[in-house]
Amino acid sequence: MIMEKNAIKRVAILTSGGDAPGMNSSIRAIVKAARWKGLEPYLVYEGYKGLVEGDIRPASDIEVDRYINQGGTFIYSARFPEFKEEKVRLKAKEQLDKKQIQALIVIGGDGSYHGAQLLHTIGIKTIGLPGTIDNDISSSDYTIGFFTALESIVSNIDRIRDTARSHHRCILVEVMGRYAGDLAVYSGIATGAELIITAENKMAIEDIVKVVDHQMNKLKKDSVIIIVTEHVYENLKEIAQKIQTETNVDTRESILGHLQRGGTPTGMERYVAAQMSTYAIELLCDGQSGLAIGLVNNKLQALPILEALAQPRPKYIELINKYAKINQEK
Incomplete structure (x- = not known):
């Protein structure tokens, strides 16, 4: 949907779905860019739930500055499946109209994008920013939150390797990603893992046993x-x-869990968040809506939300197989 340039005067920001480091950096960048363009920024607390309930507050520069280096999202997030109902979405539009807010920037994953698309169809100007540690928004090479989660995983696997070597152990480490293997693939390559297993290369347990036996009992590896x-x-x-x-072979499992979500966002995380967020404001001021922003080959791009959601997932099987051979060498 196209509108007249600079027709919007107020823009709201919400975070939805799982929290991700860099969300706070993104919120700050949107607020700063909005003021730079002469817009009034508002914050929606507790995601789509807060939007429907009208928990929408003017943004404070002091507040957003305070959270630039903190993980999570200071405006909170909440699961809200009721947003699929039309009457609930109309209530959200009513809340925005009441405060004369014409545009909404949503930071989140694919479910959050669907919500933004539904609002777009009923007249709210929307832009989606990819905020998820899983890196499972295929229209962007990297999502806000992925870099920091990756650093957290790598740091913890390095520690796990220390203790595995000390006791001649095999350790299975479960990482997040939902159904995307990006965190496993990137962290596995970064830490020299002997095996990387994702949904696309699920191995039979017997085959895993053979690999461990060969590595530890035949090649005499220490871990x-x-x-x-x-x-x-x-x-x-x-x-x-x-x-x-x-x-x-003494074997243990380690589930990293929610420690992957938190932590101070890395410099690259903040850089990407700032670039995407400023671009979102520029697009809204240029009269555009219903778009999802991505970073592709280090260039910002915007696609219609449904087109962005339909982008194919990258395949890692060749990369996984290559590094299995490399890292299983003595």
Whole structure:
């Protein structure tokens, strides 16, 4: 949908879905860019739930400056499946109209994008920013939150490798990603993991056992690290027990969990967040709406939200196989 340039006077910002480091940096950049363009910025607290309930407050420069280097989202997030209902979305529009807010920037994952698209169809000017540690928004090479989560995972796997070497252990490490393997692939390559397992290369337990046996008992390595994307296997503890029984190699499992979500956003995270956020304001001021912003080949781009959601996922199987061969060498 196209509108007259500079027709908007007020813009609101909300974060939705799982929190991600860099969201606060993005909020700050949007607020600063909005004021630079002569717009009044507002903050929506608790995502789409807060939008429907009318928890919409004027943005404070002092407040957004305070949170630039903090993880999470200081305006909070909430799961709100009720937003799929038309009457609920109309209530959200009513809340924005009441405050004379013409535009909304949504920072979140694919579910958040769907919400922005639905608002776009009923007359709210919307822009989506990819905010998720999973890096599963395929219209962007990198999402806000991915870089910091990756650093957290790499740091923890390095520590896990220390103790694995000290005790001649195999350790299975489960990382987040939902159904995307990006965190597993990037962290596996960065830490020299002997195996990287994602949904696209799920291995039979017997084959995992063979790899561990060869690495530890034949090649006499002092440790083996196996990185697994969440949801690939139901019970890592059982797999660890199977490996230990079949190979006589002391084997443990480690689920990194929510520590992957938090932490101070990296410099690259803040840079990407600032670039995307400023671009979002520029697009709104240029009369554009219903778009999702991405970073592709280090260049900013904007696609219609539904087109962005339809982009194919990258395939990592060749990369995974290559580094399995490299990292399994003595």
